[in-house]
Amino acid sequence: MPPVFAHGALRLYLLALLESGPKHGYELIKALSERFGGTYSPSAGTIYPRLGKLEEEGLVATQPEGRRTNYSITPAGLVELNSRRGELAGVENDISASVRRLADNLRQDIRVNMRGLRADLAATAEAARSTARSAGPASGAAAGPRYSQEGDRRLREAEMLVQAFRDDIRVELRRHGSRNPVSPVTLETVRTVLDQARISIRNSLDS
16 A cells, blocks of 8 residues: 655644644644544554654654644744645645545455455354254144244344343443544445344345
């Protein structure tokens, strides 16, 4: 996969992020992750060496704040940023293209994984049907009521599984949403997985 940032582009983009005010390293990483819609999050090993280089060049200044270090753009850094506004627009275009590319790759991975999941579900359903056929119906007058009770029990269990799944996912989504906005890629992932799960379950019910 081609690199997310071209040579020197991340350095320039960090200056642009600092133009709005001082930020510590984690805030810069978070801002980049949000700009990419959650499809890419740079590591500390990527960000901090570039910040250190910018500081060496006098384009960024640091200020300790407790256990963290705040980074701010210097007048010299602002001069460089202003002189490269045209390049910055190109970096923004490259980021948009990277987001689309990474999202497409993620959707393809989801489709591949869902095909495997559908195959596993189909095999499990077929094994269950084979077991049921091998067991055969119970004999005698009590067979009908007993099978009706068993079917009701399994229906309730299936409904409970669906409810538990729904509740768990809602908790996870709300926990994530309290920290970060839900990205378009996350929404697409949820939609794709649920659509495929619905199809697989419906096919199992109809077979």
